[in-house]
Amino acid sequence: MADVVRFASMGTRVELHRFGAGDDDALTAAQRAIEAVDDALTIHRPSATTALNERLMAGQGAAIDDALLFDALVAIEELHALTLGLFDPAADRRFGPAGWSGIAFDRNTARIEVSQSVALDFGGFGKGFALDRACAVLRAKGVVSACLSAGESSIAVVGEHPLGGGWPFAIAHPLRPDEILVELELTDESVSISSTVGAGTNAPERAAMIRPTDASIVSAPRCTVAVDRLGAHAEAMSTALLVANEDRVERLLNGDWTRRFLFDFPRGAAIPINQPG
Amino acid sequence: MTDNDFDLSRRSFIDRVLMATAGAGMAAAAPWASAAALAAPVAKGDRVRLGVIGTGDRGRGLIQNIAKTRNCTVAAICDNFELHLAKGRALVDASTRAFTDHRAMLDAGGLDAVVIATPLDLHKLQSFDAFDAGLHVWCEKAMARTIDDCGAMVKRSQDSGKVLQIGHQRMFKPTYLNAVRRAKEGEIGSLTQIRASWHRQSSWRRPVPAGATDRQINWRLYRDSSAGLMTELATHQIQVSNLFFDAVPTRVMGSGSICFWKDGREVYDHVALIYEYAGGRKLIYTSLLNNARYGCEEQIQGSKGTIEPELGRIYKELPPKELALLRMQADVASGKKRAVPIGGATWFAELPVTTPGEPLGWGEYDETMLQFEGFGEAVRTGKPLPGLLSQAYYASVASLLGEQAMDSGQILAWPTSLVAI
Ligand SMILES: NC(=O)c1ccc[n+]([C@@H]2O[C@H](COP(=O)([O-])OP(=O)(O)OC[C@H]3O[C@@H](n4cnc5c(N)ncnc54)[C@H](O)[C@@H]3O)[C@@H](O)[C@H]2O)c1
Numbered sequence: 189m190a191d192v193v194r195f196a197s198m199g200t201r202v203e204l205h206r207f208g209a210g211d212d213d214a215l216t217a218a219q220r221a222i223e224a225v226d227d228a229l230t231i232h233r234p235s236a237t238t239a240l241n242e243r244l245m246a247g248q249g250a251a252i253d254d255a256l257l258f259d260a261l262v263a264i265e266e267l268h269a270l271t272l273g274l275f276d277p278a279a280d281r282r283f284g285p286a287g288w289s290g291i292a293f294d295r296n297t298a299r300i301e302v303s304q305s306v307a308l309d310f311g312g313f314g315k316g317f318a319l320d321r322a323c324a325v326l327r328a329k330g331v332v333s334a335c336l337s338a339g340e341s342s343i344a345v346v347g348e349h350p351l352g353g354g355w356p357f358a359i360a361h362p363l364r365p366d367e368i369l370v371e372l373e374l375t376d377e378s379v380s381i382s383s384t385v386g387a388g389t390n391a392p393e394r395a396a397m398i399r400p401t402d403a404s405i406v407s408a409p410r411c412t413v414a415v416d417r418l419g420a421h422a423e424a425m426s427t428a429l430l431v432a433n434e435d436r437v438e439r440l441l442n443g444d445w446t447r448r449f450l451f452d453f454p455r456g457a458a459i460p461i462n463q464p465g
Numbered sequence: 466m467t468d469n470d471f472d473l474s475r476r477s478f479i480d481r482v483l484m485a486t487a488g489a490g491m492a493a494a495a496p497w498a499s500a501a502a503l504a505a506p507v508a509k510g511d512r513v514r515l516g517v518i519g520t521g522d523r524g525r526g527l528i529q530n531i532a533k534t535r536n537c538t539v540a541a542i543c544d545n546f547e548l549h550l551a552k553g554r555a556l557v558d559a560s561t562r563a564f565t566d567h568r569a570m571l572d573a574g575g576l577d578a579v580v581i582a583t584p585l586d587l588h589k590l591q592s593f594d595a596f597d598a599g600l601h602v603w604c605e606k607a608m609a610r611t612i613d614d615c616g617a618m619v620k621r622s623q624d625s626g627k628v629l630q631i632g633h634q635r636m637f638k639p640t641y642l643n644a645v646r647r648a649k650e651g652e653i654g655s656l657t658q659i660r661a662s663w664h665r666q667s668s669w670r671r672p673v674p675a676g677a678t679d680r681q682i683n684w685r686l687y688r689d690s691s692a693g694l695m696t697e698l699a700t701h702q703i704q705v706s707n708l709f710f711d712a713v714p715t716r717v718m719g720s721g722s723i724c725f726w727k728d729g730r731e732v733y734d735h736v737a738l739i740y741e742y743a744g745g746r747k748l749i750y751t752s753l754l755n756n757a758r759y760g761c762e763e764q765i766q767g768s769k770g771t772i773e774p775e776l777g778r779i780y781k782e783l784p785p786k787e788l789a790l791l792r793m794q795a796d797v798a799s800g801k802k803r804a805v806p807i808g809g810a811t812w813f814a815e816l817p818v819t820t821p822g823e824p825l826g827w828g829e830y831d832e833t834m835l836q837f838e839g840f841g842e843a844v845r846t847g848k849p850l851p852g853l854l855s856q857a858y859y860a861s862v863a864s865l866l867g868e869q870a871m872d873s874g875q876i877l878a879w880p881t882s883l884v885a886i
Contacts (some may be wrong), residue, residue: 190797190798192790192794192796203790205790205793205794207797210728242483335790335793335805337790337807340789340807341807341808343807349797350803351796351797351800351802353802355805356803356804356805357804357805357806357807358804358805358806358807359807360806360807360808361806362808368806371804371809379807381569381807381808383808411808413499438852
C-alpha cells in the first residue's frame with residue numbers, strides 16, 4: 189500500500205509519502221504534527237513566536253509557555269553551539285551582530301532574558317524540526333517506510349526504501365537544473381539543501397542569509413547540503429555552511445565528506461532565477 | 466550634437482528598423498516600416514511641404530520631428546489659439562507662414578500635405594477640407610470621434626486618391642518591430658493573451674490660460690471632443706494587440722466609470738475592457754488616472770514566453786518542474802528504484818515571476834521622425850505606406866467600440882460595415 193498527502197505549510201508545499209505498514213491515520217497525524225510546528229514557530233501570522241518576538245524586540249525577557257516553542261529553543265541552543273555560532277535564528281541586520289549570543293535561555297525555568305533587542309526567525313530550521321516530529325509520529329503509528337518533503341529543500345525518510353536499501357536522491361545544481369551536484373542515499377535520515385542562488389532565493393518571504401559573525405548579507409553563490417539523523421540538525425548545518433568563511437568551513441565539514449557538502453560557484457556564473465513551482 | 470553625430474545615430478536607428486523588419490514574415494507583418502526606412506533623401510528645395518494644423522503640445526513635437534527628416538519640411542502652421550500659434554512660430558523659420566484658420570492656410574496654397582494635430586472631433590472636418598484642396602493628410606491618432614467618421618476619412622482618401630496616414634509611432638519603433646519579429650518566429654509560442662494597461666497618476670486636466678476656455682484646453686475630458694482614455698491612450702495599445710494577434714477583435718465588453726476625478730469631466734477616468742479575438746484569444750485592457758504603479762505596458766503572453774515591449778524585454782517560460790516525488794511513486798509501483806531529483810527549488814506560492822528576462826532591442830527613439838519620412842515618401846510617390854492605414858483604422862474603431870460597450874453595458878460585435886481598405 190502506498191499513500192500520500194500534500195498540503196501547504198511552513199511557507200511551502202509539504203508532501204508525505206508512506207509505503208507499506210502503519211496505521212490508517214498515520215499520514216493525517218503526521219500532517220497535524222507539522223501544522224502544529226508551523227502554528228507555533230511562524231512569524232508570518234500571530235503565533236507563540238511572534239508574541240515572544242514582541243517582547244524580545246522591546247528588550248524584555250519572557251517566559252516560554254508554548255511546549256513546542258520550548259523544544260525548538262532547546263534544540264536551537266544546542267545547534268548554535270554545534271555550528272560554532274553560525275546557525276543563528278536571532279541574526280538580524282536590524283539589531284547588529286548580537287544574535288543568539290545576546291540571549292540567555294534557561295531551560296530549567298523556561299525563561300529567556302535578553303540584553304538588547306532581538307527577534308527570532310526559525311526559517312529552514314522550522315522545516316527540519318517539523319519533519320522530525322512528523323517522522324516520530326509516523327514511527328509511533330507503525331510506519332516503516334516513508335518519504336517526507338518540505339519544499340524539496342528539506343527531505344526526511346523513515347526506514348528503508350520500499351524496494352529495500354537506502355532512498356536515492358540526486359541533488360540538482362541550483363543554477364543548471366539539468367546537472368546533478370551529488371547523489372545520496374538516505375536511511376532513517378534527513379537532508380537539507382541551502383543555496384544563495386537559484387529558484388526561490390528571491391521569494392518575498394525569504395529573508396536574506398545573514399552571517400552572524402558580522403551581520404553581513406551573504407551573497408556569494410554557494411550551495412550546501414547536509415545529512416543528519418535529525419532534520420533540525422541537517423537544516424542548522426546546511427545554513428551554517430552557507431554563511432561560514434573558510435576556517436569555519438573546515439571545522440564544520442570536520443572530515444565528514446559523505447554527509448556534508450559545500451559547492452562554491454564562480455561569481456556571476458549565471459543570473460539567479462526565481463521561478464516558483 | 467553635430468550634423469555628423471546626427472547622421473550616425475540616424476543611420477544606426479534606420480539600420481535597426483531594417484534589421485528588425487528583415488525577412489519575409491516581417492515584410493508581411495509590418496511592410497510600412499521598411500518602406501519608410503528606405504525612403505530616399507530629397508534635396509532641400511524639393512521636400513514635401515507640410516502645413517501643420519494645431520500647434521499645441523503634440524503639434525509642436527511633430528514640428529521638431531519633421532525638422533529632422535530628409536524629405537519633409539514645414540511650410541505653414543495654423544492654430545486658432547494665438548498663444549499656441551506663437552509657440553509654434555518659435556519653432557519654425559520666420560519665413561514660415563502662420564494662420565489662425567486652416568481654410569485660409571489651404572487657400573493660400575504652396576502645400577503638398579497637411580499634418581493635423583488638433584482635438585479629435587476636428588480631425589474629420591479638417592482632413593476633408595485638405596482632401597478637397599487636393600492635399601495629402603497626415604493626422605494624429607485617434608482618427609475621428611465616431612466609427613462612421615473614421616470610415617468616412619478612409620473613403621474620402623480613397624476617392625480623392627490622396628494619402629491618409631495616421632500617427633501611430635510605435636509601428637516605427639525598432640523595439641516593437643523586433644518584438645513582432647521574434648513573436649512571428651515563434652519565440653514566445655502561441656499567443657493567447659495580451660494584458661495591456663496605461664495607468665497614470667494625473668488628473669489629465671491642464672491649466673486654462675487667459676483667453677481660452679476649459680473645453681478648448683481640456684477637450685480630452687469632454688464627450689463631444691473625446692472618448693477620453695479610449696481614444697487618447699487605448700488606441701495605441703489596441704493597435705499593438707491587433708498587430709501581435711494579426712487580427713481584429715471579434716467582440717468587446719467593458720466597464721467604465723468616473724471613479725476618482727469627479728471634477729465635472731464627462732469621460733471615464735477608469736476603464737476595464739476585454740477584447741476577444743478569434744480562437745478565444747484576449748486583450749485585457751485597463752486604464753486609470755489615479756495609480757501609476759503599473760504604468761504603460763503591453764504584456765504579450767505566449768505559451769513559451771512573454772514580451773513587454775515598453776520595457777523592451779522578452780521572458781522565457783521555464784518548463785514546468787517535474788514532480789519528482791510523484792515520479793518516485795510511479796517508480797516504486799513498477800518495481801523501479803532510481804534517484805529522485807531534488808533541491809534548489811523550494812516551492813513557493815505562485816507569485817509573479819521576477820526573472821530579469823533579456824533586452825529586446827534598442828533604446829533610441831526616432832520613430833516619430835521616421836513616420837514622417839515614410840509619409841514624405843508616400844506623398845512623393847502617391848502610394849500610401851503599405852498596411853499602415855488599416856492598422857490605424859481598426860485601432861480607432863476598436864477604441865470607439867470599447868467606449869460604446871462600456872456606455873451600453875452590452876457585449877458588442879466587431880462592426881460588419883467597415884470601409885474596405
Ligand atoms: N501619437 C501620440 O503619442 C500623441 C500624443 C499626444 C497627442 N496626440 C494627438 O494629437 C492631437 C492633439 O493633442 P494635443 O495634446 O497636442 O492637444 P492640445 O490641446 O495641446 O493641442 C491641440 C491644438 O489644436 C488647436 N486647435 C483647436 N481647434 C483648432 C482649429 N479649429 N484650428 C486650428 N487649431 C485648432 C488648439 O488651439 C491646440 O493648440 C490629438 O489628436 C491627440 O490624440 C498624439
